[in-house]
Amino acid sequence: MMANQTISLEVFRYHPETDEKPRYQTYQVPFHEDWVVLDALNYIKDQVDGTLTYRWSCRMGVCGSCGMMVNGDPKLTCAAFLKSYSGPIRVEPLTNFPVIRDLVINFDDFLHKLKEVKAWMIPKEERPLAQGEYLQTPAELAQFKQYSMCINCMLCYAACPVYGLEPKFLGPAAIALAQRYNLDSRDGAKDERAEIVSSSEGIWECTFVGECTRVCPKHVDPAGAIQQAKVINTQDWWLAFLMPWGKKSS
Amino acid sequence: MTTKEYHRPMPALWWLHNSQLILFMIRELTSVFVAGYAVFLIVLISKVNDDRAFKETLHCPTALVFQIIALPFVLFHSVTWFNLTPKAIVLFRGEERVNPLMIAGGHYVLWVLVSGLILLVAV
Numbered sequence: 001m002m003a004n005q006t007i008s009l010e011v012f013r014y015h016p017e018t019d020e021k022p023r024y025q026t027y028q029v030p031f032h033e034d035w036v037v038l039d040a041l042n043y044i045k046d047q048v049d050g051t052l053t054y055r056w057s058c059r060m061g062v063c064g065s066c067g068m069m070v071n072g073d074p075k076l077t078c079a080a081f082l083k084s085y086s087g088p089i090r091v092e093p094l095t096n097f098p099v100i101r102d103l104v105i106n107f108d109d110f111l112h113k114l115k116e117v118k119a120w121m122i123p124k125e126e127r128p129l130a131q132g133e134y135l136q137t138p139a140e141l142a143q144f145k146q147y148s149m150c151i152n153c154m155l156c157y158a159a160c161p162v163y164g165l166e167p168k169f170l171g172p173a174a175i176a177l178a179q180r181y182n183l184d185s186r187d188g189a190k191d192e193r194a195e196i197v198s199s200s201e202g203i204w205e206c207t208f209v210g211e212c213t214r215v216c217p218k219h220v221d222p223a224g225a226i227q228q229a230k231v232i233n234t235q236d237w238w239l240a241f242l243m244p245w246g247k248k249s250s
Numbered sequence: 251m252t253t254k255e256y257h258r259p260m261p262a263l264w265w266l267h268n269s270q271l272i273l274f275m276i277r278e279l280t281s282v283f284v285a286g287y288a289v290f291l292i293v294l295i296s297k298v299n300d301d302r303a304f305k306e307t308l309h310c311p312t313a314l315v316f317q318i319i320a321l322p323f324v325l326f327h328s329v330t331w332f333n334l335t336p337k338a339i340v341l342f343r344g345e346e347r348v349n350p351l352m353i354a355g356g357h358y359v360l361w362v363l364v365s366g367l368i369l370l371v372a373v
Contacts, residue, residue: 138345
């Protein structure tokens with residue numbers, strides 16, 4: 001395409017004060033080879049329609065706040081180049097979440113689930129600072145490093161039909177992050193997390209669709225994390241069943 | 251402050267959204283044929299001490315039609331799950347993750363060996 005050409009964006013609009021239902025508004029924006037969908041939205045906001053509402057921050061695929069549906073697929077709009085699309089580009093808020101306004105979703109449910117699975121480090125034993133760092137070998141780091149790449153962008157939740165059909169499901173990112181800490185040699189709260197992770201709303205709700213892994217911009221592989229958690233959970237159950245006097249595997 | 255949020259309904263045909271979802275649904279549906287095969291196997295086992303009844307069950311037209319229909323679905327089910335095994339089984343050699351192809355390949359090798367063994371015993 002030439003530099004003076006334009007491309008049209010069909011943008012999901014919803015204003016709770018005036019709209020009963022969402023509508024789509026079409027905007028013509030200049031086409032630039034190096035523009036991403038977020039640049040086009042910023043152009044609309046700055047030059048055409050200041051009422052358009054959406055989240056963004058870093059513009060470099062790190063903050064995870066500019067996730068939207070681009071032509072029906074969950075994408076970080078800062079990484080979705082206009083040149084990758086032909087014809088009108090439809091931009092919508094992430095699916096499976098309530099819409100607050102235009103492209104802004106309410107992700108309280110995700111934050112609640114992160115808290116439920118205790119997605120933070122709970123050391124095996126608290127140590128005074130004088131004892132120094134909690135050391136870890138490169139091999140121990142390799143066990144969980146992939147899952148620590150999650151940026152909480154929630155594209156996986158938008159892609160997951162299980163979460164769409166059953167909102168009680170903990171969902172891909174929360175379980176992947178729980179697994180990230182469970183596999184960390186410095187952490188000691190696997191059993192605490194197991195109560196929620198291995199519940200009916202946790203790993204066993206997942207039917208391994210695999211869409212979460214496909215759309216993850218950081219290659220975290222949440223589907224893999226969930227299946228591995230299932231294997232470990234099953235091993236623990238059998239060990240507890242066969243050797244009730246023994247200690248669970250770590 | 252409370253706002254009126256818009257909740258988008260899940261489309262009834264969500265699984266037609268892309269080819270991966272369609273393949274997923276096919277994989278789920280093939281479970282019916284796997285269950286059918288399991289029932290067929292139980293019936294055969296119940297007749298294992300009666301050679302004539304065993305062969306009649308195996309060769310009756312209904313069983314043959316079922317097997318012809320079910321076999322491709324069960325193969326699809328097996329292949330798709332074998333290909334997914336590296337997701338569930340992650341092994342490390344030091345800092346290096348064992349190649350996922352080795353995990354899936356190991357399952358195929360085991361499949362061939364077990365099938366060969368069963369054929370050997372049957373023949």
